[in-house]
Amino acid sequence: MSLVVRDLSKAFEDLQVLRGVDLTFGDSGIYCLMGSSGTGKTTFLRILMGLEKADCGVIEGVEGKRFSAVFQEDRLCEDRTPMENVMMVAERSVTREAAQRELCRILPEESIWRPVYTLSGGMKRRTAVCRALLASFDILLMDEPFTGLDEDTRTQVIRYVRERTQGKLVILSTHMEEDARELGAEVVRLGER
Amino acid sequence: MKENTARFGRRLFVIGFWILVWQLGAHAVDNHIILVGPWDTVLALGRLIPDWEFWRSIAYSFGKITLGFLSGFGAGVFLGSLGYRLTFVKDLLKPVMVLLKSIPVASFVILALIWAGSKNLSVLISFIVVLPMIYVNTLAGLGSTDGKLLEMAKVFRMSAVRKIRYIYVPALLPYLKSGCRIALGMSWKSGVAAEVIGVPDHSIGEKLYMAKIYLNTADVLAWTLVIILVSALVERAVLGVLGRISFGGGAYESGGS
Numbered sequence: 001m002s003l004v005v006r007d008l009s010k011a012f013e014d015l016q017v018l019r020g021v022d023l024t025f026g027d028s029g030i031y032c033l034m035g036s037s038g039t040g041k042t043t044f045l046r047i048l049m050g051l052e053k054a055d056c057g058v059i060e061g062v063e064g065k066r067f068s069a070v071f072q073e074d075r076l077c078e079d080r081t082p083m084e085n086v087m088m089v090a091e092r093s094v095t096r097e098a099a100q101r102e103l104c105r106i107l108p109e110e111s112i113w114r115p116v117y118t119l120s121g122g123m124k125r126r127t128a129v130c131r132a133l134l135a136s137f138d139i140l141l142m143d144e145p146f147t148g149l150d151e152d153t154r155t156q157v158i159r160y161v162r163e164r165t166q167g168k169l170v171i172l173s174t175h176m177e178e179d180a181r182e183l184g185a186e187v188v189r190l191g192e193r
Numbered sequence: 194m195k196e197n198t199a200r201f202g203r204r205l206f207v208i209g210f211w212i213l214v215w216q217l218g219a220h221a222v223d224n225h226i227i228l229v230g231p232w233d234t235v236l237a238l239g240r241l242i243p244d245w246e247f248w249r250s251i252a253y254s255f256g257k258i259t260l261g262f263l264s265g266f267g268a269g270v271f272l273g274s275l276g277y278r279l280t281f282v283k284d285l286l287k288p289v290m291v292l293l294k295s296i297p298v299a300s301f302v303i304l305a306l307i308w309a310g311s312k313n314l315s316v317l318i319s320f321i322v323v324l325p326m327i328y329v330n331t332l333a334g335l336g337s338t339d340g341k342l343l344e345m346a347k348v349f350r351m352s353a354v355r356k357i358r359y360i361y362v363p364a365l366l367p368y369l370k371s372g373c374r375i376a377l378g379m380s381w382k383s384g385v386a387a388e389v390i391g392v393p394d395h396s397i398g399e400k401l402y403m404a405k406i407y408l409n410t411a412d413v414l415a416w417t418l419v420i421i422l423v424s425a426l427v428e429r430a431v432l433g434v435l436g437r438i439s440f441g442g443g444a445y446e447s448g449g450s
Contacts, residue, residue, distance in 0.1 A: 071341070077342065089351060
């Protein structure tokens with residue numbers, strides 16, 4: 001069943017962030033939410049995650065679905081290693097060896113055994129992406145997941161995301177058209193009617 | 194290495210300086226009832242050490258005060274966690290904790306003597322002193338938990354055990370450590386003070402009381418030295434255990450497979 005959003009609105013006190021949003025997402029595929037700053041991309045994703053309550057509107061197709069996420073901030077346990085951060089949320093079937101293999105695809109091997117607080121911003125971001133991909137999920141939500149990555153790393157991570165999310169529904173927010181192009185994603189514009 | 198040696202030398206100098214001031218003070222006062230010097234204190238300690246009763250008193254007070262501390266610590270963490278989860282419990286306990294913090298220890302000692310006698314006095318007093326400190330620190334530590342990490346845990350459907358281990362415990366530990374540091378010192382001070390008032394047999398407090406009765410200042414200072422040493426050792430042990438909780442135990446942190 002596809003994910004359908006109807007007439008979704010959300011305001012924070014006097015600030016109307018989302019107004020009557022109507023969107024339909026398929027069962028699988030990558031969708032890029034685009035729109036200038038302040039158009040409610042993060043709020044929309046947070047409502048889907050169940051972290052924010054909409055003022056009105058209907059969301060269909062999320063009942064019983066498992067979410068995974070890359071948040072706007074990395075939200076990692078800083079005193080733990082990338083390996084631990086991944087394993088603490090990973091699917092039961094993910095073994096330690098498998099997690100190590102996956103992390104090493106987008107991170108230098110020596111970095112996966114160091115506490116997160118010793119890593120660079122880009123390494124933390126990649127850890128957050130890997131954590132989201134190794135958790136069990138039906139729908140993956142990513143809020144500007146490639147922020148802070150250099151060109152080569154961004155391409156490497158995009159390739160990795162494409163490969164790991166085949167047959168799944170991915171909704172991600174970004175400011176860059178190239179992200180959507182390289183991901184082969186369908187672009188959804190927020191705040192433009 | 195060089196820096197460590199310099200630091201050790203500095204520390205030694207500071208200690209030596211104050212021991213010298215103490216010795217000079219005792220020399221100036223020249224009255225063994227008012228003040229004895231460090232050498233006389235060491236001699237008094239030397240006289241006490243071979244006596245079986247000396248070790249028995251230490252074991253007795255150590256056992257009682259540690260029992261009071263540990264039960265106060267456990268109850269503080271438990272009630273603090275409960276208060277963090279349930280506002281009703283927090284509101285309910287607030288006046289009790291305020292009362293426990295503001296009532297003078299001496300009043301408690303007298304009440305406890307009436308209610309329970311002198312045998313378990315130091316257990317009760319250390320418990321009463323430690324409980325509110327650990328309770329307040331537990332509440333503050335859990336209150337400092339990163340809300341963004343809790344949201345992350347919710348989205349990833351993390352189990353309660355994992356949330357406690359990876360999110361709550363790291364937030365709580367710094368507060369618990371600083372609370373412990375103060376509570377440990379306070380439990381020894383108040384525990385021994387209670388023993389001096391209640392005079393239970395074979396306790397350090399009883400020995401201090403007897404030394405006071407006979408105006409044996411050297412013994413008072415020797416026992417004080419013992420209290421400081423034992424309390425410092427216990428503090429090291431407890432903080433060491435808490436340190437192991439914060440940095441040990443990670444199942445995936447030890448390196449490659």
